[in-house]
Amino acid sequence: xxxxxxKPLEELMEYIKPFKRILLVGCNECVTVCAxxxxxxxxxxxxxLHMAVLKSGATIEIREHTLERQCDPEYVEELVPMIDGxxxxxxxxxxxxVQEIARRFKNKPVFPAVNTKFMGASERQGVWxxxxxxxxxxxxxxxxxxCPIARCAKQLMNGPCGGSTGGHCEIGDDTDxxxxxxxxxxxxxxxxxxxxxxxxxxxxRPGGGSGPRKIIREDxxx
Amino acid sequence: xxxxxxxxxxxxxxxxxxxxxxxPPRGSMADKVIEKGKYLHGVVDAVNVTDNQxxxxxxxxxxASVLLKQQGHNPLLQMVTRDRNRLAMQADILGAYALGIxxxxxxxxxHTRFGDHPxxxxxxxxxxxQLIQMVKNMRDEGKFQGGAEIKNPPKxxxxxxxxxxADPFELRVLRLAKxxxxxxxxxxxxxxxxxDKFEQWMEGVRARGLHKQTYxxxxxxxxxxxxxxxxxxxxxxxxxxxxxxxxRMAAVPKEKQPEEGIAICIETIERLKKVEGVAxxxxxAIDWEEKVKEIVERAGLLPRPQV
Numbered sequence: 001x002x003x004x005x006x007k008p009l010e011e012l013m014e015y016i017k018p019f020k021r022i023l024l025v026g027c028n029e030c031v032t033v034c035a036x037x038x039x040x041x042x043x044x045x046x047x048x049l050h051m052a053v054l055k056s057g058a059t060i061e062i063r064e065h066t067l068e069r070q071c072d073p074e075y076v077e078e079l080v081p082m083i084d085g086x087x088x089x090x091x092x093x094x095x096x097x098v099q100e101i102a103r104r105f106k107n108k109p110v111f112p113a114v115n116t117k118f119m120g121a122s123e124r125q126g127v128w129x130x131x132x133x134x135x136x137x138x139x140x141x142x143x144x145x146x147c148p149i150a151r152c153a154k155q156l157m158n159g160p161c162g163g164s165t166g167g168h169c170e171i172g173d174d175t176d177x178x179x180x181x182x183x184x185x186x187x188x189x190x191x192x193x194x195x196x197x198x199x200x201x202x203x204x205r206p207g208g209g210s211g212p213r214k215i216i217r218e219d220x221x222x
Numbered sequence: 223x224x225x226x227x228x229x230x231x232x233x234x235x236x237x238x239x240x241x242x243x244x245x246p247p248r249g250s251m252a253d254k255v256i257e258k259g260k261y262l263h264g265v266v267d268a269v270n271v272t273d274n275q276x277x278x279x280x281x282x283x284x285x286a287s288v289l290l291k292q293q294g295h296n297p298l299l300q301m302v303t304r305d306r307n308r309l310a311m312q313a314d315i316l317g318a319y320a321l322g323i324x325x326x327x328x329x330x331x332x333h334t335r336f337g338d339h340p341x342x343x344x345x346x347x348x349x350x351x352q353l354i355q356m357v358k359n360m361r362d363e364g365k366f367q368g369g370a371e372i373k374n375p376p377k378x379x380x381x382x383x384x385x386x387x388a389d390p391f392e393l394r395v396l397r398l399a400k401x402x403x404x405x406x407x408x409x410x411x412x413x414x415x416x417x418d419k420f421e422q423w424m425e426g427v428r429a430r431g432l433h434k435q436t437y438x439x440x441x442x443x444x445x446x447x448x449x450x451x452x453x454x455x456x457x458x459x460x461x462x463x464x465x466x467x468x469x470r471m472a473a474v475p476k477e478k479q480p481e482e483g484i485a486i487c488i489e490t491i492e493r494l495k496k497v498e499g500v501a502x503x504x505x506x507a508i509d510w511e512e513k514v515k516e517i518v519e520r521a522g523l524l525p526r527p528q529v
Contacts, residue, residue, distance in 0.1 A: 154304070154330050154344060158351035158404075159397045161330050162385030162412055163459035170459035171335045183390050195396060198404055201308065201352040201367060 001030035001121075002094045003128045004037060004114040006045070013052055015111040016060065016090065023086040024049075024113070025079065025101065026066035027093035034128055036114050037092030039066040045092065045113060070097025076104050083108060119150075136206025136213065142194055144185030149202075151178035157199040224361070224407065227325040227379035228296040229268040231529040232502075233408065233437045238495070239502030240523050241298060241410065241439060242514045243270035244290065246281035255281070255289045261511040265518050267526060268298040268325055270410070270504070274305060277337025284314050288321050298381065299323050302331025307347035308356065308367050315357060319376030327381040327410060328353040351404045354382055358405030382406035384438075386423035387416065387462035395426035402436045409436055410504040413443040413454075416462040417493050424497050433499030440494045441504045444513060445483035448472045484513060484520075491521040 016022055024046050032038025046062045053060040063082060067075045070093035079101070083089070088109045091098040094116040101110045118130040133150045139157075140147055149155050153171045160179035163170025167180045186192050206213075223230060232239045242262055247254040262269055269290055273283040287297035299318050301311060315326070330350040334342045348356065348367075356367045357380050364375040382401040386394055398409065414420045420440070427433050445451045448471040455463035467486060474482045487505075494500050503523070507514050518524050 153333050153335075154349070155346040156330060156349045158349055158400055159393065160388065160390070161350075161460075162383065162388045163333070164388050164390070165459055166389055171333050177389070179393075180390055183393050192396075195393070196400065198351060198355065198400060201348045201356065204347065 001033050001119070002096075003034045003117045003120045004031050004094050005117055006036055006041065006092075006114050007112065009048055009052060012045075012049065012090065012111070012113055013056075016049065016053075016088065019087040020059070021061040021063070021086045023063045023065065023079070023082055023089045025070065025089060025091050025093070025097075026064075027070035027091075027097050028066055028068050029070075029093075031093055031097075031114065032066075034122075035126075037094075042066055042092055067093075067097075070094075071100050073100065073104065076100050079105070134207065135202070135204070136208070137203065139199070142197075142199065143182050144189060144191065144194070146178055146182045146185060148178045148182065151176070151181075157202065159195065225324050225377045225379040227268075228529065229298065229325050230379045230407065232267045232527055235527065235529050237502075237527045237529075238500075238523060239268075239437070239439060240266045240505065240518055240526065241268045241270055241502070242266045242505045242507065242511070243272060244286065244511065245272045245275055245508065246283065246286035248278065248280050250281060252289050255286045256293055258511045259290050259293050259295055262295065262514060263293075264526060265515045265524070266505075267502075268296045270298045270300055270327060273300040273302045273329070273331070274337070275300075275332070277304070277332045277334045277339065279338060284318055284323075287318065287323050291322050296325065297323055299326040300329060301326055301353065302329045303346055303348055303350060303353055304331035304334065304344050307345055311348075311353065312356070312360065312366055315360060315376050315378065316372075319378065324377060325379045325381065326357065327383065328357060328406075329383055350382065351400055354380055354401055354404040354406050362405075379407050380405055381408045381410055383412070384409045385412040385460050386414075386420050387412055388460040391423075394423060395430060395432070398427060398432055398436075399430060402432055406436055408501070409438045411438065411441040412460060413441045413506055414490060414494065415443075415454075415467050416464050417490060419462060420494070421497055424499050428499050433501075437501035438499055439502040439504045440491075440497070440500045441506060442487050442490050442494070443506045443508065444480075444487040444510060444517060445471060446510060447476070447479045447483070450483075480513075484517060487517055488520050491517070491523075 024042050026037050026042035042064050046064050069075045090111045090113050092113045098112045119132040120128045120130045123129050130150050135149050153169050164177040169175040169177045186194055244258045271283045271287045283300050287299045290297045328350050334344050357378050359365050361377050364372050384398050451468045451471045454461045
């Protein structure tokens with residue numbers, strides 16, 4: 001999933017300062033799963049903003065709505081009946097959702113309420129970590145199902161650097177050395193010959209090196 | 223001979239090679255580079271010039287290498303993949319070779335987290351193995367990484383690093399093999415304090431015949447104080463300083479500690495000379511260049527061979 005984290009209240013207060021009526025929009029997809037911007041968080045943030053605004057001696061009306069999927073134009077249309085009554089939108093979706101609202105409602109300012117972080121997985125309750133950088137040319141088949149692009153701090157493609165210690169990355173003990181993990185996996189799978197092969201310099205074009213990316217599926221595109 | 227590199231000539235003639243390093247200053251002082259270099263004249267076969275080591279901004283390795291070249295040194299240009307993409311690195315390799323620099327060391331570099339610009343983006347367009355491959359293809363195939371032909375290809379003698387003390391230990395020989403397969407002509411190792419472990423690694427190296435496919439220069443560092451020994455033992459990732467070294471430094475009074483550090487360094491070199499497959503020494507006397515001559519001399523490695 002795409003993970004996100006709520007921005008500090010102070011930053012959000014700065015955004016909404018000029019407005020009396022805003023629409024706070026959540027998303028029922030990734031940001032719900034990572035507890036950053038789903039229905040529950042929309043409710044919590046709305047009351048938090050209310051209290052903070054009241055405390056500052058002003059007033060604000062906050063409408064709440066959570067879309068099924070904010071990165072999808074079909075669902076964003078649901079906001080049409082609500083949009084005229086507000087001066088601005090605050091989105092609790094990832095950056096894709098924020099931009100979809102900006103695209104659809106040309107005359108409404110839209111502000112992000114979360115910082116979009118990374119594509120990751122849940123490690124345990126309340127802990128998510130990065131797993132994929134969307135390089136566009138997946139090499140997990142060569143690396144035992146563990147990604148050195150996303151999980152090695154130096155994106156090394158040919159083995160661990162000299163700072164790998166006791167299974168930890170040189171940047172800190174709370175980060176696993178991706179290559180220590182890969183090596184253990186390759187051993188367990190009886191595929192250590194995979195390590196010996198040199199992985200040549202990567203073509204970063206599919207990974208964003210050639211500019212903003214797009215997928216066009218001729219069989220589906222209208 | 224693949225290149226005109228003095229280091230290659232020394233190694234090819236079968237001499238134990240000696241290299242040392244010069245860390246460029248954190249400012250644009252040419253005189254500082256020249257001053258550091260003075261201590262190494264006639265003492266070493268090549269001078270490593272570090273590239274933003276520990277991820278701290280310094281005068282570029284390229285510029286400091288040129289300054290040293292002008293003073294008659296044989297600079298060994300270090301290049302990390304952390305700070306530049308493949309275009310910038312190839313451009314510098316062409317420029318360096320055009321200015322008479324024919325020896326380099328290919329590294330990934332310390333993470334920016336440790337330096338004075340932790341907010342910077344790490345580049346890592348390619349990794350150190352891919353950098354070795356790129357420099358070799360530039361030299362032997364006369365081709366840029368992108369495939370186009372190079373006019374007057376740079377003939378670099380290509381070095382790589384090896385750390386026998388990092389984990390997973392069993393992978394360390396294979397990692398070396400990979401660097402050699404990519405094109406590493408010579409290797410400079412991490413500082414060796416734990417000679418037993420280094421010997422164990424070298425057994426693995428010899429078992430695969432890797433010492434015959436590349437020249438391995440054993441890295442050594444004189445320790446200035448017991449504080450420095452403890453710091454390296456506890457704080458530097460991938461360093462292996464045995465407790466007995468710390469204890470030995472702690473057992474002598476503070477003013478005698480530098481002398482003790484140098485004695486340990488020389489004893490280490492003597493032990494390493496007996497290890498089959500060691501082709502020379504890389505003496506990393508960090509901000510202590512003035513002591514390199516004494517170490518080389520007392521280790522019986524002076525005068526340097528004329529090749």
